[in-house]
Amino acid sequence: MKLARVRTPAFSNVVAVIEETVARVLPLSSQSGFSTLADILHAPSPKDVVAGLLPQAKELPLAQVTFLSPVDHQEVWAAGVTYKRSQIARMEESESAASHYDKVYNADRPELFFKATPNRVVAHGQPVRVRFDSQWSVPEPEFTLVLNPRLEIVGYTIGNDMSARDIEGENPLYLPQAKVYRQCCALGPCVRLADGPLSLEETKISMTIHRGARQMYQGATSLTQLHRKLPDLAKWLGREDDFPTGAFLLTGTGLVPENDFTLEHGDQIAIEISGIGTLQNSVVKEPLRA
Ligand code: DO4
Ligand code: MG
Structure with missing residues (x-):
């Protein structure tokens, strides 16, 4: 599974699962404790965190996202x-x-x-x-x-x-x-x-x-x-x-x-x-x- 920090037409900085032709933008929030890519990566099981968020993800054509650097504050x-x-x-x-x-x-x-x-x-x-x-x-x-x-x-x-x-x-x-x-x-x-x-x-x-x-x-x-x-x-x-x-x-x-x-x-x-x-x-x- 591939994750990226991206900019979309609607948001300046979100996290998405990257697939061949689509980006699935994850619903991050401070309430869930996951608001950045680093929050996901530093969880005990990043894969499980993503699996829990994916059902609410918003799908976009990959061409509509701009990649940001994957660094948050590391x-x-x-x-x-x-x-x-x-x-x-x-x-x-x-x-x-x-x-x-x-x-x-x-x-x-x-x-x-x-x-x-x-x-x-x-x-x-x-x-x-x-x-x-x-x-x-x-x-x-x-x-x-x-x-x-x-x-x-x-x-x-x-x-x-x-x-x-x-x-x-x-x-x-x-x-x-x-x-x-x-x-x-x-x-x-x-x-x-x-x-x-x-x-x-x-x-x-x-x-x-x-x-x-x-x-x-x-x-x-x-x-x-x-x-x-x-x-x-x-x-x-x-x-x-x-x-x-x-x-x-x-x-x-x-x-x-x-x-x-x-x-x-x-x-x-x-x-x-x-x-x-x-x-x-x-x-x-x-x-x-x-
Ligand atoms: O000592 C020089 C740096 C070496 C380096 O960056 C590399 O081998 O990739
Ligand atoms: Mg080098």
């Missing part, structure tokens, strides 16, 4: 160097930092970093940003865990961990600037509930980048290439921390374009993950703000 974190491809790309980026990336790939403790507050996250259909002071930036397509305040995996979504490779490569201490800025992260379009087993083999992650009609990049991988176990990443995140409002955890990229590629203003990024859908965003890059 923090957004990310794991890094969790695929061989990312380890190699990072080692190429920076000779001086290469040994750190090499070591973290095999270390027990994963790389985890704070990625975004809700205001820095864009939805499906909204532009992600390349920093004006970066000449080498890429999207990072990432399978993303939705965690409740107990750090249980309650759902999955698609994430784009936008990264300025030149800033990160210049000095690893610049990582927060390479990774965290306005519109640095896209999430969505929906959350697939983690209400059954997840097949790593069948979870394919693919990305295309278009510049006008020209395809600039196409790549694909699957969760079998992830060098970490998903529950372990969630456990490390909660090792000495609390998440009273839950969290999104991007699990790292297995797809990195060749080193001569950088995103440009107007590029179109599409990230597809089996069982979830496709997250599409255009790219904006503007001169320094006055």
